[in-house]
Amino acid sequence: MSDRIAESGVQGLARQGLTGQDRGSGTALDGKGPLFDQIKRAVAGQILRGRWQAGERLPNEEELSSLYGVSRQTVHKAIALLAREGFLVRRRRAGTFVATGRRDRFALPIEDIGDVVARDGRVYEFRIRERKSLRNGEGIRWPDLPDGAPILTLECLHFSDGMPIQHEWRLVNLDAVPEVADEPFDSMAPSRWLVDRVPWSSAEHTVRAVNATAEMAALLGVEPGTACLSIRRQTMHLSRPITLVHFLSVGDRFSLSGASITDSATELNM
Amino acid sequence: MSDRIAESGVQGLARQGLTGQDRGSGTALDGKGPLFDQIKRAVAGQILRGRWQAGERLPNEEELSSLYGVSRQTVHKAIALLAREGFLVRRRRAGTFVATGRRDRFALPIEDIGDVVARDGRVYEFRIRERKSLRNGEGIRWPDLPDGAPILTLECLHFSDGMPIQHEWRLVNLDAVPEVADEPFDSMAPSRWLVDRVPWSSAEHTVRAVNATAEMAALLGVEPGTACLSIRRQTMHLSRPITLVHFLSVGDRFSLSGASITDSATELNM
DNA sequence: CCACCCATTATGTACATACATTATCGTTCG
DNA sequence: CGAACGATAATGTATGTACATAATGGGTGG
Incomplete structure (x- = not known):
């Protein structure tokens, strides 16, 4: 002492x-x-x-x-x-x-695809392919949302130097985010818009590998059957679903990487 | 007050x-x-x-x-x-x-494949296909290790109810873990053995989607070209590489899922 | 007018003290 | 001998106090 x-x-x-x-x-x-x-x-x-x-x-x-x-x-x-x-x-x-x-658990960063592309020094673009307003249960069912709830669906393609790298299919809960109905998304991609605007408190993810269907292969400019990384993510706020999104990325143009989480040792410079 | x-x-x-x-x-x-x-x-x-x-x-x-x-x-x-x-x-x-x-980042649990299979109520088995001791640079090069360093290589298959679900290809740094040379791995899988025995302080991961090669397809019992999830992980201890492992799992028999990390809201029951 | 400097303000760390909480372990009682 | 109980040892929380650190923002001098 x-x-x-x-x-x-x-x-x-x-x-x-x-x-x-x-x-x-x-x-x-x-x-x-x-x-x-x-x-x-x-x-x-x-x-x-x-x-x-x-x-x-x-x-x-x-x-x-x-x-x-x-x-x-x-x-x-x-x-x-x-x-x-x-x-x-x-x-x-x-x-x-x-x-x-x-x-251990390891952490994968959830990055905006636009940021990733930009960091690689490439030109990022996106294109909205389809946009629909409908009610849950009409053709599509979002399990965590009650039937009849208003939903916005978005289908979108992301490009790096003009080459398609990711397909995005998204549902947005219009009860939770009514403003989205008036957003044209002509300069800002939906994912970015949502991150910037809507608070969220939790998210669930699933990562799988799938073979590209003929339709997806055509959109992504690859052979049918090409291995793709499929990421499904549901974001919630105060236990209310905000958005459910499904990304599909060509295997050899996209990967996830990260470090272990509770990396006290790294933190501590050991 | x-x-x-x-x-x-x-x-x-x-x-x-x-x-x-x-x-x-x-x-x-x-x-x-x-x-x-x-x-x-x-x-x-x-x-x-x-x-x-x-x-x-x-x-x-x-x-x-x-x-x-x-x-x-x-x-x-x-x-x-x-x-x-x-x-x-x-x-x-x-x-x-x-x-x-x-x-956001999301956390993926690093689970022993044996645990995952057992939790699904299935019978877990594994088989060592090949085991070699060699020196870095002789046929194989582990970039983070100096040339000439002694390495143990292991190739291993994991089964769920007799069906192959994951292929494992592993390098172990014998300088860091000399005991591994005497371990037969006849009852315990290498991954489990390492987790239980060897301290580690950090790890890096990469997740990709790849099409199964003819050889891998044969081992995993699927059609060549089937989409597979590829996970590469390098584990370090005190900035010394311990093990470098490459897992390959059939896409529709395996997925990664997890929740967001800094989930204060969940923690706080909100 | 601009650059520099310094007072101020807000956060960060450390220690002392006090008491709460919890579960272990030993003792006592039935 | 076993169950219940209570002393005790360990961590957990809350507050007071004091000073350190950093950077903002305004004032001052060139």
């Missing part, structure tokens, strides 16, 4: 000269960034290096606090964050344990 | 009778769960309902603090968490703003 006071008034960076040793135990804090981040790195490091094995119990907050020479609150913050990120499991009275069997 | 004292000693649940009104302003806190969660819900609610628009500036911590009748620290915790989840953007001196253009 007392050694803390010596450097009180020094927060965040500029703690250069002060590495672990100055905090009592000699357990390595690197002196970079906020204290709680240093603790996170130190603890995550012990785990990643196998020093603390999966399932093993960590010292309690008091002990860590004196081990690293910081207050219990600071340790608590660091450990609570690691727990939130899935590295640790905490149980009152029982203690803190290294998480076992980390089932 | 003073109204807080009236109920000091009451934390977490059991705050039934005390709704917003008791905290001064009448801005709705629902009295359920920790105070900072209530604040999170209240603020996220305002945003989702469009009461606070995208890009708009929120009241500062002091104001929110008196608005909700809690301390600045509690407000800070709630707001900081919402910012961490991507709902808000904070800038010192400038203030707190509702995040604009929320780029």
Whole structure:
């Protein structure tokens, strides 16, 4: 504690000269960034290096606090964050344990196709092929919406340097987004318009591989049967469906990529 | 502040009778769960309902603090968490703003194929087709590994009720995981073995759609050209490659699905 | 008038304190 | 001996206080 006071008034960076040793135990804090981040790195490091094995119990907050020479609150913050990120499991009275069997998830960014194309330095265009207003159940049924609810359907093609790369088929819940009825979509693609305008709170996705039908193949300018990535996404707001969209992209012109999520290690520059 | 004292000693649940009104302003806190969660819900609610628009500036911590009748620290915790989840953007001196253009990511679970099959109530089996030890650059090149590094290659098929559903082609860095050389994999599939045994800290993924080659089609028991989902994943630990794996699954027997990530709204039961 | 500088403001971090909550573990009682 | 119970140890939450950090926006001097 007392050694803390010596450097009180020094927060965040500029703690250069002060590495672990100055905090009592000699357990390595690197002196970079906020204290709680240093603790996170130190603890995550012990785990990643196998020093603390999966399932093993960590010292309690008091002990860590004196081990690293910081207050219990600071340790608590660091450990609570690691727990939130899935590295640790905490149980009152029982203690803190290294998480076992980390089932990972990976994150795929949902990017606007226009952004992707533009980032590749290509010219993006889109064309609305069809636009219809109808009621749910009339020819089309959107399962999560009651029959008779007004729906706008949009069919759209996306181009990169003039080459078709993605087909989009979309349903929009007109009860939830009435303004869409007056939007011509002559300069802005529906997906972009919706992202910018309509708040949403959750979404579900399904990714599959399918062979292009003759019709789709013709639209996308490929041989029938070409493998395509099919992405279905339903977006909701306050548990009300907003839009249901089906993207079809030619396999060798489009891919999804991403990194693991709770990537504390990356975050922590390890 | 003073109204807080009236109920000091009451934390977490059991705050039934005390709704917003008791905290001064009448801005709705629902009295359920920790105070900072209530604040999170209240603020996220305002945003989702469009009461606070995208890009708009929120009241500062002091104001929110008196608005909700809690301390600045509690407000800070709630707001900081919402910012961490991507709902808000904070800038010192400038203030707190509702995040604009929320780029969503969605989470795909990385499940062991065996678990998936078992959950469907089917019988899971796998078969190792080939296993070789070689050095990087001899016939195969793993770009992220230096030439000459020892590699174990595994080729493997996964079955559901006797039907082939996934082909796996894997490279393992023997420098990083030497024990794998002695593992026969006669009861446990390589993926499972690795997950259970080897710590890892990050991973990269790419998902594509491809047409089955004649060879793959034969192995998977489908027509050549059938659309397949191709997943490439490289797992690292402390910035050292551990394993590089390539899964190929028949399109209509396998799909990926998941929900959006920063789903504060779901978390918050909205 | 523009560039620079500095006061101000809002967020960020750290520590101390106090009490709540929860589940484990040991003890006691039937 | 087993079930119930209560002390206890661990994490969780809330508040007060203090100061750090960053950047805005206005004022000042050239």
